[in-house]
Amino acid sequence: MKTIAHLSDLHFGRTDEAVVAGVREAVSGLRPSVVVVSGDLTQRARSAQFREAREFLDALPFPQIVVPGNHDVPLYNFFARFASPLEKFRRHITDDLEPFYEDEEMVLTGVNTARSLTTKYGRINERQVARVRERLSKYPDEITKIVVTHHPFDLPEGHDEREIVGRARMAIEALAACGADLLLAGHLHISHTGQTAVRYKTPGHSALVVQAGTATSTRGRGESNSFNLIRVKHPHVHVERRVWQPEGGVFRPASSETFKHTPDGWSRLSDEVAAGISFDEDGTGLQPAHFSFGRFSSAPCFYCCAGARKGLRGSF
Ligand SMILES: [Fe+2]
Ligand SMILES: [Fe+2]
Secondary structure (H helix, E strand, O other), X not given: OEEEEEEOOOOEOOEOHHHHHHHXXXXXXXXXXXEEEEOOOEOOOOHHHHHHHHHHHHOOOOOEEXXXXXXXXXXXXXXXXXXXXXXXXXXXXXXXXXXXXXXXXXXXXXXOOOOOOOOOOOEOOHHHHHHHHHHHOOOOOOOEEEEEOOOOOOOOOOOOHHHOOEOHHHHHHHHHHOOOOEEEEOOOOOOEEEEHHHHHOOOOOOOEEEEOOOOOEOOOOOOOOEEEEEEXXXXXXXXXXXXXXXXXXXXXXXXXXXXXXXXXXXXXXXHHHHHOEEEEOOOOEEEEOOOOOHHHOOOHHHHHHHHHHOOOHHHO
């Protein structure tokens, strides 16, 4: 099994220090295979804010896939906005705007969807899609293929359609052709999971869309700060939302969903089925559950056995 700590919309410059420390502690305790940050590392793309973001990333000594968001492009400095929009992001965070990670269970590739011409919305272009396709198409179906963007390919109900990344339909058709499994994004500051087949009607393929809320920003849009812990073991993916509990000063599991890959896409397992299985931390896949506790019943073994055995219990 492999794990992803999926963080988004950090917005340094507008954060709560206690929450920042809480995320750092939670992610460090989880020891994920990879940390994903799906954009908006800063509030206003200022050097001091990027330095804070850099310090935060340095405290998480795990492989990282980090992409910029619209807030990482200067808003008021027009010269910088159009002449070198991601100069500070490149200097402080990473010069690699197409980050890539692979292991024996999954591959992740990042795409920059932030643009100078729009202050809020984003876009993906044909060159970027071709690059993703080239990277992902050489892996077999048993490897879970993951694409990370800031702007989402899908929305929770009631959101403005313009929030969807520009040229999404073109991209989704190409991503379907190379078997992309998971599309991770942020931007809305709202947690969400969905299936691309519902919106895009791609026959024989459906990618799982997973959106993270804001991990550390004080602008939660009605949601508490949160991040996703994603467990990957073919053919299953388990998405668990960890939510900030101010009274305890910790992030705790709040909800979880388990999906199984089928020839047509991802099927969400019922709570009853999910309750009977659990990811085994030692990498042998799904095992019978030892016990269940309420709505977090799809990960009981991880909590009671493996987590405790590896000294992780305190981080749940
Ligand atoms: Fe944001
Ligand atoms: Fe954003």
